[in-house]
Amino acid sequence: xxxxxxxxxxxxxxxxxxxxxxxxxxxxxxxxxxxxxxxxxxxxxxxxxxxxxxxxxxxxxxxxxxxxxxxxxxxxxxxxxxxxxxxxxxxxxxxxxxxxxxxxxxxxxxxxxxxxxxxxxxxxxxxxxxxxxxxxxxxxxxxxxxxxxxxxxxxxxxxxxxxxxxxxxxxxxxxxxxxxxxxxxxxxxxxxxxxxxxxxxxxxxxxxxxxxxxxxxxxxxxxxxxxxxxxxxxxxxxxxxxxxxxxxxxxxxxxxxxxxxxxxxxxxxxxxxxxxxxxxxxxxxxxxxxxxxxxxxxxxxxxxxxxxxxxxxxxxxxxxxxxxxxxxxxx
Numbered sequence: 001x002x003x004x005x006x007x008x009x010x011x012x013x014x015x016x017x018x019x020x021x022x023x024x025x026x027x028x029x030x031x032x033x034x035x036x037x038x039x040x041x042x043x044x045x046x047x048x049x050x051x052x053x054x055x056x057x058x059x060x061x062x063x064x065x066x067x068x069x070x071x072x073x074x075x076x077x078x079x080x081x082x083x084x085x086x087x088x089x090x091x092x093x094x095x096x097x098x099x100x101x102x103x104x105x106x107x108x109x110x111x112x113x114x115x116x117x118x119x120x121x122x123x124x125x126x127x128x129x130x131x132x133x134x135x136x137x138x139x140x141x142x143x144x145x146x147x148x149x150x151x152x153x154x155x156x157x158x159x160x161x162x163x164x165x166x167x168x169x170x171x172x173x174x175x176x177x178x179x180x181x182x183x184x185x186x187x188x189x190x191x192x193x194x195x196x197x198x199x200x201x202x203x204x205x206x207x208x209x210x211x212x213x214x215x216x217x218x219x220x221x222x223x224x225x226x227x228x229x230x231x232x233x234x235x236x237x238x239x240x241x242x243x244x245x246x247x248x249x250x251x252x253x254x255x256x257x258x259x260x261x262x263x264x265x266x267x268x269x270x271x272x273x274x275x276x277x278x279x280x281x282x283x284x285x286x287x288x289x290x291x292x293x294x295x296x297x298x299x300x301x302x303x304x305x306x307x308x309x310x311x312x313x314x315x316x317x318x319x320x321x322x323x324x325x326x327x328x329x330x331x
Contacts, residue, residue, distance in 0.1 A: 194221060248277050
């Protein structure tokens with residue numbers, strides 16, 4: 001409770017994160033398991049239907065039939081994976097934020113209670129997450145569309161008269177513009193991830209609409225994007241490293257330390273890769289959300305004296321007890 005009532009440095013936020021996670025492991029791991037579990041089930045079903053992905057070793061083996069089957073498989077995996085990620089993240093991140101708010105302020109909660117608090121506003125949180133994803137990755141998608149447009153323009157110009165000079169101009173201008181937009185969109189992705197990192201905690205804890213949750217996040221993250229980026233980077237690396245360590249036995253049995261397009265995995269090795277991904281997501285997944293929720297509270301303490309609000313609320317709840325006690329003593 002003492003840490004909840006005073007500003008924390010980045011190291012203190014991380015220390016508090018691991019303290020809460022260690023002392024409430026079942027709670028947070030139980031909440032976070034939904035997304036990795038749904039992902040594991042979908043991957044195992046796809047593995048049962050399509051079998052392990054085997055890339056041909058010879059160029060002539062890339063027949064139109066193989067490419068068509070590969071595209072269908074990739075599209076199915078992308079659509080199912082995207083739906084699972086968005087829905088699972090909306091549920092798990094908001095329920096985790098609520099659970100963090102309870103244990104951070106010295107109260108108790110359960111997995112069922114956390115999800116119960118999320119249920120009435122699930123569609124609001126889902127819409128918020130879709131908005132954040134659109135704002136974050138929209139410029140990257142637009143730059144990719146522009147790149148395809150330039151490629152089509154180059155193909156069209158190459159068929160016309162004076163094709164060589166026009167082709168060079170289109171290629172040069174389009175290539176430079178596309179490269180600049182691509183680099184800019186990558187920078188924007190990291191900036192936007194930090195800018196909107198506190199939108200979900202604001203939505204679930206303050207019961208704000210999606211639009212105002214985004215505005216709220218912009219306000220709270222102002223001046224704190226550097227520390228938020230460091231927290232996201234560090235906790236993300238922890239998840240990647242843990243998942244890789246769990247996947248390593250299957251990779252070593254397949255004579256590969258790093259999985260590439262030429263890596264041939266058996267059914268058993270592929271299954272273990274999926275299970276390792278499930279374990280890594282379940283064990284390390286909650287850490288980022290816990291840390292960001294603590295940053296949300298820390299920024300409210302810094303910007304809005306949230307610690308004083310808590311003290312005043314506590315005094316307001318205890319104040320009516322005094323007149324009651326006095327009246328009973330007079331009677």
